[in-house]
Amino acid sequence: MNGQSATHHADVVQAAIATSDAARSALVASWRRSLSLHGLDPAERKAPRRLTEGELSEARQRIEPLLRAADASLDRLYLAVGGIGCCVLLADREGIPVERRGAVADDGTFDEWGLWTGTVWSEDSEGTNGIGTCLADQRALTIHRDQHFFSRNTLLSCTTSPIYDHEGTLAAALDVSSCRSDLTEGFVNLIAMAVGDAARRIEAENFRLAFSSARILLAPVAERSAGALIAVDADDLVIGATRSARLALGITQQILARGLPAADILGGSVNTAEDLDEAERGVVQRAIARAEGNVSAAASSLGISRATLHRKLARFGIRRPH
Numbered sequence: 001m002n003g004q005s006a007t008h009h010a011d012v013v014q015a016a017i018a019t020s021d022a023a024r025s026a027l028v029a030s031w032r033r034s035l036s037l038h039g040l041d042p043a044e045r046k047a048p049r050r051l052t053e054g055e056l057s058e059a060r061q062r063i064e065p066l067l068r069a070a071d072a073s074l075d076r077l078y079l080a081v082g083g084i085g086c087c088v089l090l091a092d093r094e095g096i097p098v099e100r101r102g103a104v105a106d107d108g109t110f111d112e113w114g115l116w117t118g119t120v121w122s123e124d125s126e127g128t129n130g131i132g133t134c135l136a137d138q139r140a141l142t143i144h145r146d147q148h149f150f151s152r153n154t155l156l157s158c159t160t161s162p163i164y165d166h167e168g169t170l171a172a173a174l175d176v177s178s179c180r181s182d183l184t185e186g187f188v189n190l191i192a193m194a195v196g197d198a199a200r201r202i203e204a205e206n207f208r209l210a211f212s213s214a215r216i217l218l219a220p221v222a223e224r225s226a227g228a229l230i231a232v233d234a235d236d237l238v239i240g241a242t243r244s245a246r247l248a249l250g251i252t253q254q255i256l257a258r259g260l261p262a263a264d265i266l267g268g269s270v271n272t273a274e275d276l277d278e279a280e281r282g283v284v285q286r287a288i289a290r291a292e293g294n295v296s297a298a299a300s301s302l303g304i305s306r307a308t309l310h311r312k313l314a315r316f317g318i319r320r321p322h
Helices: 003-019 026-037 053-062 064-084 104-113 130-137 185-210 243-249 253-258 272-290 295-302 306-316
Strands: 086-092 097-101 141-144 157-164 170-178 215-218 229-232 237-241
Touching (some): 003 026, 053 064, 053 097, 064 086, 064 097, 064 170, 086 130, 130 141, 130 157, 157 185, 237 243, 237 253, 272 295, 295 306
Antiparallel strands (some): 086 097, 086 170, 157 170, 215 229, 229 237
């Protein structure tokens, strides 16, 4: 961008901040934060700040479990968007890309623009931009070309979605960025869908890894979102929930700490005596199934006599498989 264009963009930003109602425009609200809160100048031409190799290594280590969970989804997302001149970035909660996918032929261009691991894209450093503003607002968004705060970033188009960890806390941002001038609104919308889907897949995989010994169930929410997952332990207590499930079902860390029976959110008996009977019936059924119908073996595994097990089978109306 030449000096005249940069000055024009800076004037547009200043005028919008002065005359627009920031409460009605998320973009102008971000521009205002960039100018007033973070003390940035839209005409600033200094290159983005970059971490040292040591600092980047430490940043990667801090979210290593999430990086493992994200690996396959990053590859899949890049396969979808790499052919149209985009790169994929996974940034930590501080707005620092710690993982990247891109075409070797485009590496020089993206590196020059700062679309690279270790570059600081937080809103307080780079003003309004896809990664930083997504993290600041905690929402999926696209910052397209002259919507950026800095004039030097107005050739970029960045589509970003927040990623939440297994406790529902903001953990990262997934971004697809492009420097192409011919990126149409239709393409941007398709990219936004792909980024959102990939972010939910990363959250789900991270959740499964965090609760690897639990049963992972789809929560009964109105939208039937694939991201609304709960983790249930061997005692049928909910021990974890994704952000989508927490928001839909009102689950908090305090509720999980007190103990939340899965039946309370999945539906089922609320009669304690009936619950005990159902629990015992389930134990007996599983023992019979594992013993392939052999009553003696099932009784031995349960630590009861064969006669006692026969009485329980009759009581619960359980038939042995033939």
